Amino acid sequence: MSTKRFLTICFVSINIVLFGSSCAQKISSNGANSSTSANEISCFIFPDSSNLRLRTTISIKDAQISGITIAKLKQDTVTGMFMNEFGIKSFSFQTSEGNCKILSILSKLDKWYIKRMLASDLAFIFMEANVPENRQFIIYNSTKFQYELNNSGKIAWAKRIPLTSGAKEKEATGVLKNSNDTIIFRNSKHNITYTFTPIK
Amino acid sequence: MKFVKCIVCLLCLLSTGIANAENLKSATETQKQEIKSNISKISSTTSSLQCNFTQKKEISVLAEKFVSEGIMYFKKQNSLRWQYDTPYKYLFILSGGKVLIKNESRTDKFDANTNKLFRGISEIMIGCVNGTMLTNENKFSSQYYVGQNTVVVKMTPKDKELKKMMTTVSLTFSKKDWLVQTIEMMEQGGDKTIINFTTKHVNKAISDDLFRIN
Numbered sequence: 001m002s003t004k005r006f007l008t009i010c011f012v013s014i015n016i017v018l019f020g021s022s023c024a025q026k027i028s029s030n031g032a033n034s035s036t037s038a039n040e041i042s043c044f045i046f047p048d049s050s051n052l053r054l055r056t057t058i059s060i061k062d063a064q065i066s067g068i069t070i071a072k073l074k075q076d077t078v079t080g081m082f083m084n085e086f087g088i089k090s091f092s093f094q095t096s097e098g099n100c101k102i103l104s105i106l107s108k109l110d111k112w113y114i115k116r117m118l119a120s121d122l123a124f125i126f127m128e129a130n131v132p133e134n135r136q137f138i139i140y141n142s143t144k145f146q147y148e149l150n151n152s153g154k155i156a157w158a159k160r161i162p163l164t165s166g167a168k169e170k171e172a173t174g175v176l177k178n179s180n181d182t183i184i185f186r187n188s189k190h191n192i193t194y195t196f197t198p199i200k
Numbered sequence: 201m202k203f204v205k206c207i208v209c210l211l212c213l214l215s216t217g218i219a220n221a222e223n224l225k226s227a228t229e230t231q232k233q234e235i236k237s238n239i240s241k242i243s244s245t246t247s248s249l250q251c252n253f254t255q256k257k258e259i260s261v262l263a264e265k266f267v268s269e270g271i272m273y274f275k276k277q278n279s280l281r282w283q284y285d286t287p288y289k290y291l292f293i294l295s296g297g298k299v300l301i302k303n304e305s306r307t308d309k310f311d312a313n314t315n316k317l318f319r320g321i322s323e324i325m326i327g328c329v330n331g332t333m334l335t336n337e338n339k340f341s342s343q344y345y346v347g348q349n350t351v352v353v354k355m356t357p358k359d360k361e362l363k364k365m366m367t368t369v370s371l372t373f374s375k376k377d378w379l380v381q382t383i384e385m386m387e388q389g390g391d392k393t394i395i396n397f398t399t400k401h402v403n404k405a406i407s408d409d410l411f412r413i414n
Contacts, residue, residue, distance in 0.1 A: 072262050072264075086393070087393035
């Protein structure tokens with residue numbers, strides 16, 4: 001292969017990659033931020049001057065982990081931590097625009113599949129996004145969130161439906177309900193229920 | 201002018217730091233033996249202990265100080281009731297090798313001897329309360345510091361799993377009664393949990409019902 005041909009292929013490849021990533025960015029932002037009249041949707045009311053404190057339980061089949069979640073909203077990013085009642089930290093996380101990163105996790109829970117599941121569930125639960133008014137769904141990359149707002153503009157219920165490009169919609173993998181400020185999210189795929197109640 | 205103010209503030213902070221640091225001095229071998237003997241003596245004569253506690257969790261990344269309060273009951277040999285009353289209800293009972301955990305929605309029971317995690321937690325909790333953790337040299341290496349009114353024992357876990365949870369556990373004993381006054385647990389990343397014990401009742405009758413699991 002001549003040097004000229006090789007360089008042309010490289011140039012074309014780089015352009016495809018750059019064009020592709022800019023498109024991907026656009027799809028993501030179209031779903032969340034493209035409207036002039038936007039609604040901020042969330043399940044929680046974050047206090048201005050302090051952190052959000054939530055009594056938390058995570059139930060898996062017959063077992064249950066309980067503790068406290070402390071979370072803070074800064075711009076569109078939620079940083080949070082879950083600890084048990086004795087103050088021992090189980091994991092910390094950061095969510096932004098439908099994505100979640102597990103920042104640290106207790107060694108006993110440090111498994112890729114646990115982290116992946118937690119990240120996916122927490123991204124959905126702590127979703128904080130500006131969406132166009134009267135829209136009933138948001139699309140973040142490969143996931144569609146269907147939701148309904150209550151009178152105070154908070155999420156009353158939401159469904160998580162995974163999407164794959166070109167394929168039909170799949171069944172919901174999670175359902176969230178907000179009743180009297182208690183948020184219950186059920187991961188129907190793994191049969192895990194998260195319950196969050198604000199600590200007053 | 202601002203610069204001068206900053207310097208003055210800095211000097212004040214530094215002098216306070218130095219004063220605090222000067223209060224605690226590394227214990228000599230004789231002092232160390234004396235401390236161990238005092239704690240051991242009080243531990244052997246304490247058949248029960250009841251006190252209020254305040255637990256403060258400091259989370260550096262969230263600039264959070266989360267405070268919870270409750271009551272602790274201890275009865276010889278190894279019965280412990282650790283009860284959180286505010287801002288949440290949570291109960292931990294250890295008795296006869298069994299553990300009961302109760303929160304607002306459910307109650308769970310475990311065998312502390314077959315569950316390694318609960319055995320570890322129980323050993324640390326009871327060890328902190330009655331001071332026997334100081335003699336647990338297989339699991340912790342200890343440094344002793346002496347102040348005017350208190351003695352601080354800074355313990356570093358040797359156990360690999362425990363090390364991942366906490367870098368050090370510091371026990372502060374009052375020289376007045378040689379009982380644990382404060383437990384401070386430092387975590388990797390700078391977060392810490394401080395438990396302060398107040399209103400101590402030593403050898404006061406405590407009903408066995410408080411430790412009932414079944």
